[in-house]
Amino acid sequence: xxxQFSKGLEGxxxxxxxxxxxxxxxxxxxxRGYDIEDLATGASYEEVLYxxxxxxxxxxxxxxxxxxxxxxxxxVDEAVLDSLRVLADADERPMAALRTGVSMLSMTDPDAxxxxxxxxxxxxxGRRILAQIPTLLAAYDRLRRGExxxxxxxxxxxxxxxxxxxxxxxxxxxxxxxxxMALSLHADHGLNASTFTTVVIASTFADVYSSVTGGIGALxxxxxxxxxxxxxxxLFDLDEREITAREWVEEMxxxxxxxxxxxxxxxxxxxxxxxxxxxxxxxxxxxxxxxxWLNYTTSITEYLTEEQRLPEKGIAPxxxxxxGSVYHQLGIPVDMYTPIFAMARTGGWVAHILEYxxxxxxxxxxxxxxxxxxxxxxxxxxx
Amino acid sequence: xxxQFSKGLEGxxxxxxxxxxxxxxxxxxxxRGYDIEDLATGASYEEVLYxxxxxxxxxxxxxxxxxxxxxxxxxVDEAVLDSLRVLADADERPMAALRTGVSMLSMTDPDAxxxxxxxxxxxxxGRRILAQIPTLLAAYDRLRRGExxxxxxxxxxxxxxxxxxxxxxxxxxxxxxxxxMALSLHADHGLNASTFTTVVIASTFADVYSSVTGGIGALxxxxxxxxxxxxxxxLFDLDEREITAREWVEEMxxxxxxxxxxxxxxxxxxxxxxxxxxxxxxxxxxxxxxxxWLNYTTSITEYLTEEQRLPEKGIAPxxxxxxGSVYHQLGIPVDMYTPIFAMARTGGWVAHILEYxxxxxxxxxxxxxxxxxxxxxxxxxxx
Numbered sequence: 178x179x180x181q182f183s184k185g186l187e188g189x190x191x192x193x194x195x196x197x198x199x200x201x202x203x204x205x206x207x208x209r210g211y212d213i214e215d216l217a218t219g220a221s222y223e224e225v226l227y228x229x230x231x232x233x234x235x236x237x238x239x240x241x242x243x244x245x246x247x248x249x250x251x252x253v254d255e256a257v258l259d260s261l262r263v264l265a266d267a268d269e270r271p272m273a274a275l276r277t278g279v280s281m282l283s284m285t286d287p288d289a290x291x292x293x294x295x296x297x298x299x300x301x302x303g304r305r306i307l308a309q310i311p312t313l314l315a316a317y318d319r320l321r322r323g324e325x326x327x328x329x330x331x332x333x334x335x336x337x338x339x340x341x342x343x344x345x346x347x348x349x350x351x352x353x354x355x356x357x358m359a360l361s362l363h364a365d366h367g368l369n370a371s372t373f374t375t376v377v378i379a380s381t382f383a384d385v386y387s388s389v390t391g392g393i394g395a396l397x398x399x400x401x402x403x404x405x406x407x408x409x410x411x412l413f414d415l416d417e418r419e420i421t422a423r424e425w426v427e428e429m430x431x432x433x434x435x436x437x438x439x440x441x442x443x444x445x446x447x448x449x450x451x452x453x454x455x456x457x458x459x460x461x462x463x464x465x466x467x468x469x470w471l472n473y474t475t476s477i478t479e480y481l482t483e484e485q486r487l488p489e490k491g492i493a494p495x496x497x498x499x500x501g502s503v504y505h506q507l508g509i510p511v512d513m514y515t516p517i518f519a520m521a522r523t524g525g526w527v528a529h530i531l532e533y534x535x536x537x538x539x540x541x542x543x544x545x546x547x548x549x550x551x552x553x554x555x556x557x558x559x560x
Numbered sequence: 561x562x563x564q565f566s567k568g569l570e571g572x573x574x575x576x577x578x579x580x581x582x583x584x585x586x587x588x589x590x591x592r593g594y595d596i597e598d599l600a601t602g603a604s605y606e607e608v609l610y611x612x613x614x615x616x617x618x619x620x621x622x623x624x625x626x627x628x629x630x631x632x633x634x635x636v637d638e639a640v641l642d643s644l645r646v647l648a649d650a651d652e653r654p655m656a657a658l659r660t661g662v663s664m665l666s667m668t669d670p671d672a673x674x675x676x677x678x679x680x681x682x683x684x685x686g687r688r689i690l691a692q693i694p695t696l697l698a699a700y701d702r703l704r705r706g707e708x709x710x711x712x713x714x715x716x717x718x719x720x721x722x723x724x725x726x727x728x729x730x731x732x733x734x735x736x737x738x739x740x741m742a743l744s745l746h747a748d749h750g751l752n753a754s755t756f757t758t759v760v761i762a763s764t765f766a767d768v769y770s771s772v773t774g775g776i777g778a779l780x781x782x783x784x785x786x787x788x789x790x791x792x793x794x795l796f797d798l799d800e801r802e803i804t805a806r807e808w809v810e811e812m813x814x815x816x817x818x819x820x821x822x823x824x825x826x827x828x829x830x831x832x833x834x835x836x837x838x839x840x841x842x843x844x845x846x847x848x849x850x851x852x853w854l855n856y857t858t859s860i861t862e863y864l865t866e867e868q869r870l871p872e873k874g875i876a877p878x879x880x881x882x883x884g885s886v887y888h889q890l891g892i893p894v895d896m897y898t899p900i901f902a903m904a905r906t907g908g909w910v911a912h913i914l915e916y917x918x919x920x921x922x923x924x925x926x927x928x929x930x931x932x933x934x935x936x937x938x939x940x941x942x943x
Contacts, residue, residue, distance in 0.1 A: 181564050182573040185763070185921035189572060190565040195931030210932030219939050236943045256646045260664070263639045267667040276773060277667075280660040281643070284650040293782050368927040370764050374774060377757050380568070381781020390659060391757060391774030398764020399676050400922050442924060538568035539783045541825060544751040548578030549593030556602050560619045 182545065191540070192376065196229060196528050197365040204446040204493075208365055209233075217453050222335050222360040222524070223247070226307070229365060229528035230300065244335075250308035251329035251338060254285040258316055258326060265320035271516045272397040276390055278313040279306060283386035293382040299534065302385040303527030310520045311335070315342035318513055336360055339520070344508060351464045352507050355457045359503060362450040362496065363518055365525030367443070371395035371402065372522070372529050379530040380540040392526045393519050402522075406514045408438035409501030412473055413511075422476035436481065438498030447493040454499035461506040470502035565928060574923070575759065579612060579911050580748040587829040587876075591748055592616075600836050605718050605743040605907070606630070609690070612748060612911035613683065627718075633691035634712035634721060637668040641699055641709060648703035654899045655780040659773055661696040662689060666769035676765040679914065685768040686910030693903045694718070698725035701896055719743055722903070727891060734847045735890050738840045742886060745833040745879065746901055748908030750826070754778035754785065755905070755912050762913040763923040775909045776902050785905075789897045791821040792884030795856055796894075805859035819864065821881030830876040837882035844889040853885035 183189045198207045206213040209228055216225055220234065223244045227235040235243060260281055264274045283289060286305060291298030316326035319342075327342045336357035340348035348356070368376070374395040375388040396402035415425045429436055441448055455474070462471040478494060504514050566572045581590045589596040592611055599608055603617065606627045610618040618626060643664055647657045666672060669688060674681030699709035702725075710725045719740035723731035731739070751759065757778040758771040779785035798808045812819055824831055838857070845854040861877060887897050 181566070181571065183564070184575065185923050186569075186572070186574055186925035187921075188564065189569070189925045190928045191569055191925040192567065192927050193930045194927035195929070196927075198929035198931065207933075207935075210935035211937055215937035219937055224940065234938070234940075234943060237940060240940065256650070260643045260646065263643065264664070264667055267639070269667040270672070273663070273666050273769065276770065277660060277663040280656070280663050280773065281647070283656050284647055284652040284660075289653070367929075368925050370760060370922055370924050373923065373925055374757060374760050377753060377760060378774065378778040378781070381753050381778050381784035381786070383777050383779075383781035383784075383786075386656065387659065387777030387780050390663065391761065391777045394766050394770030394774045395761040395764050396766075397770050398761070398766035401764035401766075403764070403766075442922070538570075539753055539825070540568050540756065541753050542569035542572045542574040542751050542756055544575050544577040544579075545573045546578070546581035547576045548581065550590075552590075552593035554594055554598035554602055555617070557607065557617075557620060557623065560617060 191368060191373070192533060194368070194529065194532060195232070196525065196532060197367055199367050199443055201441075201443040201445055204444060204449050204452075206366070206449050213362065213449055214453055217358045217361045217450075220361065222357050222364070222521075225361045225364050226524045229524055230303070230531065245331075247304055247308045247335070248329075248331040248333075248338070250305050251312055251331060253282070253309050253312045253316065257281050257285065257313070261313065261317050262320055265317060268321070271314070271317060271512050272393065272403075272519070274317050275310070275313060275516050275519060276393045276397070278317070279310065279393060280386060280390045282306060282309055282313075283384065286386070293384065294534070296531065296534070299385050299531060300527075303389075303523075303531065306385060306389050307520075307523050307527065310523055311339035312342060314513065314516050314520060315339060318343055318510065340507065348507075349464075351460055355461060355503060356507060358457060359454065359500060359517075360521040360524075362453060363500075363521035365522070365528060368529075369401065370398070372526055375526040376529050376533045377540045379533055380537060382534070382537070385527065385530055388530050389523055389526055392522070396519050396522065397515065402515045402518045404437070405497040405500055405518055406511045408497050409505055409511050409514065411437045412470060412501065415473055416469070422473045423480050426477045426480050430481075436477070438501070439481065439494055440492040441495040444493065444495065448495040450496040451494045451499055454496065454503055455494075458499055458503050458506070461503060465506060467506065470505060474499060474502060574751060574756070575916060577751070577912065577915060578615070579908065579915060580750055582750050582826055584824075584826040584828055587827060587832050587835075589749070589832050596745065596832055597836055600741045600744045600833075603744065605740050605747070605904075608744045608747050609907045612907055613686070613914065628714075630687055630691045630718070631712075631714040631716075631721070633688050634695055634714060636665070636692050636695045636699065640664050640668065640696070644696065644700050645703055648700060651704070654697070654700060654895050655776065655786075655902070657700050658693070658696060658899050658902060659776045659780070661700070662693065662776060663769060663773045665689060665692055665696075666767070669769070676767065677917070679918070682768050682914060682917065683910075686772075686906075686914065689768060689772050690903075690906050690910065693906055694722035695725060697896065697899050697903060698722060701726060701893065723890065731890075732847075734843055738844060738886060739890060741840060742837065742883060742900075743904040743907075745836060746883075746904035748905070748911060751912075752784065753781070755909055758909040759912050759916045760923045762916055763920060765917070765920070768910065768913055771913050772906055772909055775905070779902050779905065780898065785898045785901045787820070788880040788883055788901055789894045791880050792888055792894050792897065794820045795853060795884065798856055799852070805856045806863050809860045809863050813864075819860070821884075822864065822877055823875040824878040827876065827878065831878040833879035834877045834882055837879065837886055838877075841882055841886050841889070844886065848889060850889065853888060857882060857885060
């Protein structure tokens, strides 16, 4: 067998998938053949989930059944919430709390004893996890602020219920629509590191809780999902300085720093998700009258795109460049951005798990051994 | 870029490593150049950990410092033990309880706020996780039996302390030695699915808790670590039947069933770890006078290896074929075999995490999109 060495697996195709397709040169992203813009603007996150999991968009009665079924599982067991209290008291980081919370949910799953290859059970587990992540996250954010969790409202949409549980108030229409769109935009994106993690775990036929817990762990990393709060922290820094956005970014470029939210391993043009979020940021700015975050991102973009100031060609804003400002205008704390990314991406993770397991092959690459050979063992007494 | 498609990544080299080398044709396994037999019989698990993490076997004072430091971190926070009680009350499976327990440990880590690239902090986190896994597991097993956890004894070895906390009694010399050897044998084995999982997660610079939690999830799968309890369950079945081991295995082969504990994706001859465990099983049988498990495995091996009865050439006993009988003779419940595998393998996981992150590249393969193209979006009202 010829050995193929590819550090980071760049260019290695590990699986065929019908879920999402990315064209980095033209800036296109599709889920099951549908353009992301059509889905983000024309369909709810629940419809996107149905599409990813079932291969087609739902009819109205199918969507109602799916959404109501999921809403009926929003509530999280009191014992799990008690453990969240312990984590909140210890000031655990939200991604770690989510990782522990999701791992713990398996204890309450009625399908816990299902056979590993029971696809229908895996599907139910996936939906339950998805239903309960918003509840876990909103409860955690409130507990660490010393407030009691707000019980889910099954009559609200997935996006609306999360904002309601987080803030205690039913969200306005623009807020709910915007958050729903952000969820759809983040739902799937090929075999990125966290999705790949969930697939590697699923390839052993470990259950969906193990896979999603692993995906959350991977997404927590600063080279992956952890990057999305960097942009907002940078914008807060800019906001506190008494210089213009142009001066601020000029300073950053001059000292050779990477500008957060610019550049992507896959896209060489503008990330299509960034363009959609930018237009939503405009809506939020218009609705609230608070335009500074929109203005900052606009000024930074103008500066960076004129006269080839970027160190490399083909660097453009990615989804993180706008998501931070959007979430901030929705009143979401910065350290919840990555957990929200996880909430949205769990939809894609579950889709990949179900898809991969229907034609499963254990994922087991090789390492190339480059260590010493034939070491003579010397017992401890003689060392 | 040429696309390379390899389902399951078979034959794809994803990283260079100095940690372990497997020769499946000759049945050899080395850790950092040392033959596994030398290490298993001549060194303690603590020495093997030191070797894997530091690149050389420790001198006596180095080993003492390392072992004492780890023993000083055996104790697990009371709040984490309280969550184990909740899991035990819900009758959570031990691997899921371990996954949740390890994930939760991060809340008590004094290095929780360390920078992601702080290698010394990652090393300390790895040692802490390793120190606390035996405590988590022994406590969990006792709690679900309605018994209180036994506090760790820092004066005991890693292996001895686990058996002590599990049973409440200090283990005999043969038991401690055997368990220590089993830990060393399972410590590392190239880039198997769980180790690869930990590396994929670590490649995002997520912290060690995220990686190890993901590894536990992968190891739980029946195609991976979950296989090691199948052998013992099969032997229990044999033990209850009124037929000989020969008749039992003949029946199994005749109906075309796979014999648990036979065959391995990497080894085409006897797994070297199996040979070592077999000799330990002989010692345990001699020490205890209970020879039936040894006799069963011997009869099965004789039957399967005479006259090419196996469906494929090159099928031989793997490590799981003997580990079950060994653990059973040590008084360990069957559903703790995979968690014990995780305990041992955490040593290798941490070694791979530290090694990969010193020359890190985010692991991001591609999927090949084979789904529909250019789907025309129809809004919900018109579906």
